Amino acid sequence: MTRFLRSLTPDQQMGLLFVLVFGTLAVATLVGFLLSLRDRDAEGRDAGWWQGLKAYREGVRRSWLMLGVFWAGWASGPMGALWLFAFGSLLTLREFISLTPTHRSDHKALLLCFFIILPLQYGLLATGHYGLFTVFIPVYAFLALPVASCFGNEPQRFLERNAKLQWGVMVCVYGLSHVPALLTLDFPGYAGRSAFLAFFLVAVVQTCLLAQHVASRRMKRPPTLPQVSHSFNWRSWLIGLLAGGTVGVLLTGITPFKPGQALAMAWIACAAGSLGHLVMKAIKRDRGVPHWGGTNSGVTGASGLLDRVDALCFAAPVFFQSVRWYFGA
Numbered sequence: 390m391t392r393f394l395r396s397l398t399p400d401q402q403m404g405l406l407f408v409l410v411f412g413t414l415a416v417a418t419l420v421g422f423l424l425s426l427r428d429r430d431a432e433g434r435d436a437g438w439w440q441g442l443k444a445y446r447e448g449v450r451r452s453w454l455m456l457g458v459f460w461a462g463w464a465s466g467p468m469g470a471l472w473l474f475a476f477g478s479l480l481t482l483r484e485f486i487s488l489t490p491t492h493r494s495d496h497k498a499l500l501l502c503f504f505i506i507l508p509l510q511y512g513l514l515a516t517g518h519y520g521l522f523t524v525f526i527p528v529y530a531f532l533a534l535p536v537a538s539c540f541g542n543e544p545q546r547f548l549e550r551n552a553k554l555q556w557g558v559m560v561c562v563y564g565l566s567h568v569p570a571l572l573t574l575d576f577p578g579y580a581g582r583s584a585f586l587a588f589f590l591v592a593v594v595q596t597c598l599l600a601q602h603v604a605s606r607r608m609k610r611p612p613t614l615p616q617v618s619h620s621f622n623w624r625s626w627l628i629g630l631l632a633g634g635t636v637g638v639l640l641t642g643i644t645p646f647k648p649g650q651a652l653a654m655a656w657i658a659c660a661a662g663s664l665g666h667l668v669m670k671a672i673k674r675d676r677g678v679p680h681w682g683g684t685n686s687g688v689t690g691a692s693g694l695l696d697r698v699d700a701l702c703f704a705a706p707v708f709f710q711s712v713r714w715y716f717g718a
Contacts, residue, residue, distance in 0.1 A: 406588065406643065407460055414453055421446040445606075448599035451697050459591050468515065470569045475511040481695040481702075482507065482561035488676050489553045494541025498554055501537045506530045507562050514570055522570070523710070526563040531555050560669075561695065564702030567709040574709075576645040576716060585643040586712070589651075590658055592640060593633040594704050597659035598666060601629030617671045626663060633659035645716070658708040665703020669695070 424442055461473055513522040535551045571587045605625035613622045637655025641648050680693045
């Protein structure tokens with residue numbers, strides 16, 4: 390079996406991996422559908438059980454979306470992936486701004502976000518300016534946004550308004566842009582296989598979130614942070630890390646890592662992604678919205694895309710910088 394896999398080209402290996410993963414998701418979807426057909430009044434099926442099933446099915450749907458986006462990016466090549474995620478940044482930033490109201494005087498700063506900062510961030514990645522790519526938003530954009538707001542001639546709630554814009558750009562543009570950036574990493578003897586790194590990131594983070602939500606429902610322990618999340622407690626979080634790390638070790642063969650390194654990188658990505666997901670929940674509680682988009686909020690047309698990629702927006706830059714620093718890629 391190992392000899393057969395090694396005889397395949399990187400594209401063929403990636404295609405086979407997608408077949409296996411999408412097949413697994415199809416089975417998971419079928420299991421969730423069959424469980425949903427059970428009688429709601431059946432003995433032993435309380436409200437908590439149905440909430441757990443709902444969380445499970447939502448996690449599977451999120452996995453379908455993330456892996457579908459990743460497949461589209463891989464199939465369209467490096468430049469296609471870059472354009473795809475640039476469009477995703479546009480949609481998520483639109484969702485974020487729509488649900489964090491701005492003042493009329495912020496229009497100049499908003500134009501800077503959408504028409505200068507976002508294109509430049511992805512343009513730097515496309516042209517290979519990786520050093521500037523990693524500092525452009527945290528340094529130059531963060532200093533430029535309040536300057537642009539000053540020209541709106543409105544000092545009222547100035548700090549709060551600019552913090553919203555800076556946070557939206559950091560999460561939706563800076564964070565998400567690091568997913569296609571993984572395709573640019575180069576390791577000795579790993580040419581043409583950098584797409585596996587992006588797959589590794591998506592797989593471990595989604596596994597961590599799904600395991601964490603299922604564990605929190607099954608254990609029925611009181612939440613650690615009830616005002617922020619009803620599903621977060623430290624035990625379920627550790628179970629999520631364990632599940633994500635296990636998947637990371639199982640995927641060692643498609644990465645340039647050794648098993649111990651794969652475990653460490655998986656834990657780094659899972660910790661950043663799951664805690665980032667928690668932060669985005671806190672922001673939603675602050676804004677009084679259950680979802681960033683979709684039918685419940687009815688604000689944007691992207692159907693809650695930010696809800697589905699928020700963990701990646703935190704995990705991707707941490708994972709990218711950790712891999713690049715440790716391996717000198």
